[in-house]
Amino acid sequence: MNKVDVIVIGAGASGLMCAATAGYRGKSVLVLDHANKAGKKILMSGGGRCNFTNMDTAPKHFLSDNPHFCISALRRFTTQDFVDLVDRHGLDYVEKAPGQLFCEHSAKDLLDILLTELEWSGAQLSLNTTVKNIDFKEDFTVVKTNQGDFQCRSLVVATGGLSIPTMGASGFGYEIAKQVGHQVLPTRASLVxxxxxxxxxxxxxxxxxxxxxxxxxxxxxxxxxxxxxxxxxxxxxxxxxxxxxxxxxxxxxxxxxxxxxxxxxxxxxxxxxxxxxxxxxxxxxxxxxxxxxxxxxxxxxxxxxxxxxxxxxxxxxxxxxxxxxxxxxEGYRTAEVTLGGINTNEISSKTFESQKQKNLYFIGEVLDVTGWLGGYNFSWAWSSGYCAGQYV
The missing domain is CATH 2.40.30.10 (Translation factors)
Known part of the structure; x- marks a missing residue:
């Protein structure tokens, strides 16, 4: 059985951010995704140019049953922190509307940066990998997949919500949360x-x-x-x-x-x-x-x-x-986000660790945090992924 420090389920925005952050800390990290390509929603968002953040990102632009939950992460990893990251890679971007930053050429340029960061951090990526079962032990977790079984100390769920099922969206993250006793607040299609x-x-x-x-x-x-x-x-x-x-x-x-x-x-x-x-x-x-x-x-x-x-x-x-x-x-078919999700009152706003299961973390859209249109949801992905990556 392959053993690593951290397994991240989901190779989207928050998952890639978390994996690279943990990798740079010296952790052995494996990212699993059932799709044949990483970052599919990144590639299709913003008409293929990805509105990857908003310079006006603030807690007031997010909806949650627990509105204070997002404050800590947004302060610890800011929009400017992410802009500094893409600037180091020379990403060309434009401000199409006040505060809204888009890739100038293609969202692929942004995804390439994230995958480069993943590679530089030493984290590994396994695509076409379907999780069949998760077995939580006292000090480790066994993740059983169609590509074999993996053991980790920390498990990060970055599976997103139900939006755009043709891109592979599913309720799998909610199922994992319910497995350990988390409340999943009612969900609905939004920004639709x-x-x-x-x-x-x-x-x-x-x-x-x-x-x-x-x-x-x-x-x-x-x-x-x-x-x-x-x-x-x-x-x-x-x-x-x-x-x-x-x-x-x-x-x-x-x-x-x-x-x-x-x-x-x-x-x-x-x-x-x-x-x-x-x-x-x-x-x-x-x-x-x-x-x-x-x-x-x-x-x-x-x-x-x-x-x-x-x-x-x-x-x-x-x-x-x-x-x-x-x-x-039009429902989840064309919705940009899923409103609702895992109750954040049961998640640490500092570490993103579950209060129900030790060494289990939830980040990104799977949580009950939804941003306005205009790059805010990507901002949340970067902030939650980075902050969890500091603790896994």
Whole structure:
């Protein structure tokens, strides 16, 4: 039986970070993954360019039943620490939105850095390796796989959540947690497109592929970012962000003209009586969306002088409470993250060791810590992986 100090299950962002960190400490480390390639979600994220961190990473950008849990790790391994790491390797990256850092060329450049760090640290990687059973002993753990049995002193679970099963996601990490008595809080797909009711879906089919800046509000949270119409409903940064808070059945307010006030509309009639409201909206919204609005307000192309206060108020209410008729979400199939997970009240925020099983550690997305859209979830992967790597 092969014996090592540390086994990490999962060759994703947090697992690779943890393994390299432990390896540099002189530990013998083996990373196991059932996939045929490491870091698959890294490679596909951010449209293949990976939004690998956010310079504004702070605890306020994370959701958890235990909101204080993430504070320690984020302080001990910061965004700047990770940027310093990729800078040493000469990674070319760009800031596409305030604070959001993307690989300039390809996410493969970032994965190559992580695999180089893994190699330099002396850690080993075993792909196409399926874990069949885990047997916890008093002072060591036996991990049985299709590639043989392995023994370790410390076991790290970095298996991620349920998001994007085509990339190999599964609930295996939750099963390990339950095996030793951990509570797994309810999970759901998040940072995910929203589907709409059939009638609205048919209307939106003609709008598929167009985007507009909106503000969206649910559960007291508001985001002002672009929304994208799709064949199935709505997506884009604003919609993905709100799904961390909105669930089917909740109110969802969407304002498709967030820069426009009721006074602005009234001023059009007062200052440019010969101008139509269709002309105004065409300056703010895509043409196809304006055509949809005209189906509700057939007077839009008339001169504004001919409109009444009631008509203008009705138009303003329509724009600021644009009824998308939400139905649900696209689910784990396209979700960027899994919200919920292993109860962090049962995990050390310093070492990431289980309070239920000695020498068992959980890091990354498998825990009940979920970041906003914009690189925050990768920040959590780097921080939790590094901090656990200091103690395994």
């Amino acid at each position: 497109p929203i589907t709409v009711q059939p009638d609205r879906k048919n209307q939106f089919a003609a709008l598929s592929g167009i985007a507009c800046d909106i503000s969206t509000t649910s559960q007291g949270m508001t985001f002002q970012e672009p929304m994208l119409f799709t064949h199935r409903g709505i997506s884009g940064p604003a919609i993905l962000q709100i799904t961390n808070f909105w669930q089917p059945g909740d109110d969802l307010q969407i304002n498709i003209t967030p820069t426009l006030s009721l006074d602005d509309l009234i001023a059009v009639r007062q200052n440019t009586p010969k101008k139509s409201f269709e002309s105004l909206l065409s300056q703010l919204l895509p043409k196809r969306l304006v055509e949809l609005i005209k189906e509700e307000f057939n007077w839009l192309n008339e001169r504004s002088a001919q409109t009444s206060n009631e008509q203008i108020s009705d138009l303003f209410a329509y724009l600021t409470h644009f009824d998308v008729q939400p139905n649900g979400t």
